[in-house]
Amino acid sequence: MSDPRPNIVLVMTDQHAARVLGASGDRFAQTPALDALAARGTRFENCYCPSPLCVPSRMAFLTGLEPHVSGVLGNDDYLRSDIPTIAHAMGAAGYECRLIGRMHFYGPDQHHGFASRPIGDIGPSWPGSGAPDIGPLTSARGNRGPELEGSGRGETSYQAYDHAVTDHAEREINDLIRQRDSTGRPFFALVSLFCPHPPYIAQPEDYDSVVQTGVPPVRLPPPAHRHPALAEWAAAGGVDAVSASAIGKSRAAYYALVRMIDRLAGRVLATIADRTDTVAIYTSDHGEALGERGLWWKSTFHEESVKVPLIISGGGFGQAAVDQRVTSLMDLSATLLGLSHARNLPGHTGRDLRDGATWPDQCMSSYYGGLMNIRTTNVRHRMIRQGRYKLCWYDGHDPQLFDLWQDPDELNDIAGQETEILATLTQDVLAGWSPDVIRRTQQVSQARTNLIRDWVARCTPDEPTRWHDPNPERNKLQ
Template structure:
């Protein structure tokens, strides 16, 4: 009889693939994640089916695309009408625990950031879901929806780690599924601070004295939440424990070549903040890994580390996501579990999409999935280092859809009732996306490639019944 492994799914927030040491970044300090990669299986072609928070997180719980589960943007209310991953695991005898950022959609009660009604928790038995709380004073609510203030004054990543460790220490008599969601390295969302006229005036002074390059149009952004992605927050408030920021000197960080000249200094400060949060994340994962070792649970635990989506970090845009660009849709995906059968030091170019995660987890646990899941299990790559590669993966959010085959990325945009091709990128040869092969400079050269990818994209859209695009004039 198969021994059911524990599954620890760790999800970072807004962490792009290229911001991890294991994927070649020489500036960021991620020794724990790098060790997971050296001792496990590392996927080089992991993508987010919908590179923005709520649609991705609802997909992770459901194994469905946004048009199937209904959360197409962060503004959509989460109304589950599907069987969630925790329900499958509970039926198979697993103990289940959800810790950290949920953000399955628009908050049901606006003032209760991250609170989810018990009937909407998709079968998670132990629930410590939170909102974004980027990143202090983690708001955690009890079963009645009352705020538990005992975590106030604490940095959120530390709190989440401790809750996860407590669960591991108390549940060693049966297999478990633990989803641990961190908020790092997502920018802190502090609309109250950015909405203050005095703050905006101070920012104008800093922009001029530090020569950050922000235009007056940027400085006048009315939406404080949108402005969070325009100005480095460590210049205004305590973003995270200072010792992590002290590990980095922004003047020595490597910038991507497509960062606009006027934003290079601004971007270097963004990178310092981002890398500091990633190092904090890495350290907290290390604490949880130590707990697995201390309790002996590492002997039968498979750890999956990934992220919901990436971050442009000034590559053509400032702190942005949800865009058809590699730094927004490509994510890390690492599986570890030497004593649970995961081979050591393996890398794979196999494509894995976020809708593939649920069937992958189910197969790792020996659980039969439902017949309505569009994703493809990648468990064989994790358990043996070998498997069958998907031909391509489908992704998109809002008014764009795209196809990625590991080499080329092709995207279309819906405008009114018609669809227009917007991007064709050789992802391997052009990682900074400086050449859109649809531009006039390449006229006639890639016609057949575009035609083939266009036809394949709409075949895939029809397969998953994405009618908003599949039925349009193309």
């Protein structure tokens, strides 16, 4: 008897804002493949990342553990190999699990339960072993305000990596399909692309198309008084010195990178287009501010940064449907476990998205600092979204409370007026989460990371799974 459980293909990107999607109502976004996926499935309107930063968000998705539970608080932190992931659970349930592309693992374990990884990461395997080499474009990497001046039309190793990942994904998924048809064994393929992550440099084909059709203007200008919890971060990132020219080039290139990843995701999804036994999913690890509120990149709890696209087609999800529930990437991983009939992961806090009857309409996200070369003091920030309200709690600063039904742009902080709601949500956001305990954890983690960085600098450990561009001369503006 054949196994009735579905195959699952998940395409994950890095830094794709939920709003920059045709299916989400952005008429400037050129995303026909993802829009078609949304027409075949369900788009989740209010999906949030567990942390608005790459490594903590991805590790929380894989484990179902919030960053303060797993210990992965920032981009330099390792996921311990004895913490099981969805790949361990799905593999134990009989699935063939393959990771194809980026996942931002640090340390010697570059698999974390995946049976194979045919192409490694473009990023470092160790803290301090260096960002991807983009040669003369390094000064345009895009992680500080002044670097945005180098945005525009060109080619980088980041794009080459995503094309290589897509080539591998097509081969691997076709191999998995043959295996399924031969043996009946279901598979899980996680295909992870690096773009539209900065640098904001896009290939001429995509950049020219976007410039021709245009991009939306910045809707939300810098506030007259930035919240103190964001002020240090904004100053360290130099966001207030970005010129109008750099804003225009960066936004155009970002939309062009989204156009590219849509095309690549479309190629991956085409491999399973005729498979009624396969669930297709698209998401990203966090969002992108893209100049809104005078902010860039991620690392805040504003909707632009903390909300992610999520589309699921197949597996019992409706067609051309929009789900308004408050959800999280950890709910997505719980759904993967449910679809595969795998056992739940210890401590997993996600909920299967197919269980609509008892949905609590709540999720958490947290941020502790650690955005590459924007160096600030360690922070302890946590957000709760509960129904219509969002509370942003900051250690050492006043909280912010927003009514997203009445104020979807988060312009009016109502913490001073809605004291009852503030008190209730504050109690919820602090439950099981101690800033003092986390502060001590951060101190130990920082000491460990400093030593590892010194070791990497002196000993240059091997990175056997790391991908290096065979044609680095491609890195130039055009």
